[in-house]
Amino acid sequence: MLDTMAAPPADSLPSLNADLSQCSVSGLSSGAFMTVQLHLAHSSLFVGAGVIAGGPYRSAESFRAAAPIADDAYLLNALYVCMNPLTPYTGPDAERLVGLARETEKRGLIDPLSNLAGQKVYIFTGSEDKVVDSCVVRTTRAFYEALGVANQDIEFVDTVPAGHSILTSNLEDNPIGENRPPYINRWTHMQSWDILDHIYGRLERPKHAPTGRIVRFDQREFFNHENRASMSAYGYAYVPKAVEEGAPCRVHVVLHGCMQGYNFVPMENGKINRTGDAPYGNRYYTTTGYNELADANNIVVLYPQAESRNEAAVQNPNGCWDWWGYTCPQVDSPDYYSQQAIQIKAIHGMLQRLGGKHAPKARRDKLAAATA
Template sequence: MALSVSDRLLHCLVLSVCCTSIHAVPRLASYNVDGAKVSVSGISSGACMATQYHVVHSREVMGAGIIAGAPFMCSGGLAATALGTCMMTPTRISVTALEAITSSGALFGNVDATYHMRNDRVFIFDGTRDSVVNPVAGQKVAQYYSHYMTSSHIKTVFNINAEHGMPTLNYGGACDQLNSKTYLNNCNYSAAFQLLNHIYGGLQAPNSKIQANGQLLQFNQADFFHLALPSAYSMDNVGYIYVPSGCANKQHKCKLHVAFHGCKMGRMFVGEEYVRHAGYDEVGDLNNIIILYPQVISTATNPQGCWDWFGYTGSLFATNKGFQMTAVRRMVSRIMGSSSSVLG
């Protein structure tokens, strides 16, 4: 049906506003980052993405925090396996098979050589009340990583009465309840601090009176997709970065941590709840750790707004050629700028 002149004008105006709002988001800046101090973490699908990113780019990553996640390539690229074996019946996960897949990926150059993980540090959390991801999955993550590093480098926390969500020091709903609006659980326990402290060591701990004094900034994620819009791969046009007050002037080397949100925890679903209240910002501010918060959206192939750990973006999702993996690595590279001796 043909549009009237007024309809066409309105259509153009809407497009103009949308395009202006996208382009008005600033480019991601570069900072003074120590290339040997890059780490990742995530909750739920974000935990699976953190494991993927860590294994695939272990030459560039020193540690990972896994909260209610599953081992690398657990899904085998199948949503049914992700929802079934990985999340509901993890006793059926064959860690030996996943180790073989990892070795094959390294042999063909799709993931970094596994010896790069030998000195890395991994933190694994699963709440005893988790009704979304069977806590046994955390044990399988620990078993997987124990093949590549000493047990002293793996810290597991499986004894807190927490439901599915991000455990925080003092924000969110009841720790033992499913808080499906934000998935932030007030557990009097900062998972963000605990995992970052295990990875880096010697960090200053936050308390309930400490506020983040740095800057939470938006940036344009479209910069990191060269052939299509971010939405083609279920990613938002907008991402977030938290820059601690001690890192803003770029005079001192800072650490860099990538925090992957979980399903229904991106900007589209919860606004800035996760990026402001998951607990990373306060720890980052006290310890000069820049926090990168890449964002995923809901699409037809990904209605829950999850990171791709089951192949909805294609068969290469868990390799160095995966679309989401590549975009996040480009973000990391931009933040590190010329200070990195690893990234090109």
């Protein structure tokens, strides 16, 4: 079993001059499902989101009678209803999930949904994706439209013959139609640039090699060192040089998919199987194009990291982000989708840290006290 808590301490995530009213988030697969959850939970912080092969909010609750044993219902929904439904009609129901989102809002567990109006949303499904069916991703579009995101603010792409992957222009990546690790496929250009351009408007193109640096920081303070978070000891952030020297910035959160965390190792029967260790754990935060464009536009890119855990209390052997409830101590009343969810709370804490120097002094003092 991975011993996250025993890993050597790393530096703390720095406090920067980040404007937390201009954040954005994107992700692939489980990171895309989590992108939607984080976006709705803290919509007051965000101006947009990018969803690559992901479904709508609380989609793992599409069919509550999906299993003979109630405890299995969310997982079976995730595996079958939300990834590969038999027909589009047996997939997630946008109308029902909009209702769940509004109910969650009324309970005060997420920010007001009215914040979504005027935000930019990029949604992508590859026509050769064999992992998350395109009909599920189309439901994500319908979901956002029903919550008030205007059609002209949604960029929906479903004509590229891509497999289950984020797309890059790197020659060493998989051919475009593949559906296999590391789930990074070769295209004509960097898909991450399309996402950031759609959210922020066309950004300045890099004129030289990035001058910033990748910062490794200790994530454990943000999830209170709890194993159930299924998050790694370390997270990463790309910080442009000008930002490190004090320039104002924005933050884009990037959420990797399953089997893409920096320390992913396969789990079999609760034990690590090192015969097939993946040599690509750092690829998502180094080669997907976000850093280069961010460097030219004073954007900090935050890369939180999930990790594999396969034990009685936490069953997440593929290192996925939680979009079906595996982190929740109460199976019959999961909160994986709310501001109180352990992973969402951790990422929110990271954003608050990055915006510490932008905040008024009273708020800076409060943040400092809260993280001391």
